[in-house]
Amino acid sequence: EVLLEESGGGLVQPGGSLRLSCVASGFTFNRHEMNWVRQAPGKGLEWISYISTSGSTIFYADSVKDRFIISRDSARNSIFLQMNSLRAEDTALYYCARVAYSSSWSSKGGFDMWGQGTMVTVSS
Amino acid sequence: DIQMVQSPSTLSASVGDRVTITCRASQSISNWLAWYQQKPGKAPKLLIYKASSLENGVPSRFSGSGSGTEFTLTISTLQPDDFATYYCQQYNGYSWTFGQGTKVEVK
Numbered sequence: 001e002v003l004l005e006e007s008g009g010g011l012v013q014p015g016g017s018l019r020l021s022c023v024a025s026g027f028t029f030n031r032h033e034m035n036w037v038r039q040a041p042g043k044g045l046e047w048i049s050y051i052s053t054s055g056s057t058i059f060y061a062d063s064v065k066d067r068f069i070i071s072r073d074s075a076r077n078s079i080f081l082q083m084n085s086l087r088a089e090d091t092a093l094y095y096c097a098r099v100a101y102s103s104s105w106s107s108k109g110g111f112d113m114w115g116q117g118t119m120v121t122v123s124s
Numbered sequence: 125d126i127q128m129v130q131s132p133s134t135l136s137a138s139v140g141d142r143v144t145i146t147c148r149a150s151q152s153i154s155n156w157l158a159w160y161q162q163k164p165g166k167a168p169k170l171l172i173y174k175a176s177s178l179e180n181g182v183p184s185r186f187s188g189s190g191s192g193t194e195f196t197l198t199i200s201t202l203q204p205d206d207f208a209t210y211y212c213q214q215y216n217g218y219s220w221t222f223g224q225g226t227k228v229e230v231k
Contacts, residue, residue, distance in 0.1 A: 035220070045160075045168065045211055047220040059218040062125070095167055100179075109174060109215035110158030114167035 002026035002113060004096050009118030012086055016122070020081040022096030022115055029077040033099040035111060036070060036081050038092035038120075046092075051079060064090075086122045093117040126150050126216050130223035136231040143199040145226045147212035152192045156215040159188055159197045162225075163208045171210075172197065202228070 008020040022034070036049045049070040050059045058070055069082040079096055100112030127150040137143050147157065155175040160168035170179045172188035175195055185200045199206055207230055212223040 044225045045162075045213075045222040047213075047222065050218055050220075057218070061219075100170060100173060108158070108170075108177070108179075109156045110160075110170050110179075110213060111168075112170045112179065114169075116167060 004098065004113055004115035006094060006096055006115040006118040009094065009120045011121045011123065013124050014087060014122055016086050017082070017084045018086065018120060020083065020094055020118055020120070022079045022081075024077045024079075024098075027098075027113075030074050032101070034072065034079045035097045035099065036079075037095045037097050037111070037114075038090075039095070039117070040089075040092040043092075049081065083120070086120075088122050091120060091122050093119050125219070126153060126214055126221050128212055128214055128221050128223040130210075130212055130226050132226060133224065134227045134229060136229050137202050138231045139202055139204055141202045141231075143202050143206075143228060145197045145210055145212075145228075147190075147195045147197070147223050149193045149195075149214055153214045153216055155191045157188070157190070157195050158213045158215070159186075160211045160213065161206075161208045162211065168211060199228075 003025045006022045012018050037047050048061045048064045051070045055072045067085045072079040095117045096115045097111035098113040100108035129148045131146050157175045159172040162168040171182050171186050176188045187198050209225045209227045211225050214221050
């Protein structure tokens, strides 16, 4: 079964840190670019970070730049999101998501696999 | 940054209706647009990619069109399972932006 499973969420005080993990199974993890997307309660989707297959190319949304760090570990089929200097507005459900590719291995541009999400609450 | 604006924000419809949702980009994105369906408590599901290509396993009543800055998602005959929130998403060189969402609700 093809699966993405996030963990590491929880309650943290403003200014604190948290590290999220996303473990992949059922597909060749090393061939896929990965992303983190979040959704505040009752709100829409917000892309926040991308990492290439090798981990050498990384991008962030302006809202998290200089505070969050994305990484990946091919040996553990995992990506991570180190979140520092957390703010109330970072409260959200955090999803990891896989970039979709066609059978000829051209990017579809969208995300074809998502985890179930892990909830992060920033509050004192 | 490229902004995406969907309309309407809420759409009331009945089973069997033809439904159209519009997404507008703040600058040209060629055909790098995807559509997702999200149900409460669930992760988004990819429906359409590259503006008009149907993702594997998605019913053919869903279709997408457009290029440049104007895009549409059409559900030809609304089914009970289609009541959900729909999001467009643009891709522009390692940056993605979602529209604010369109909730399709029962009329």
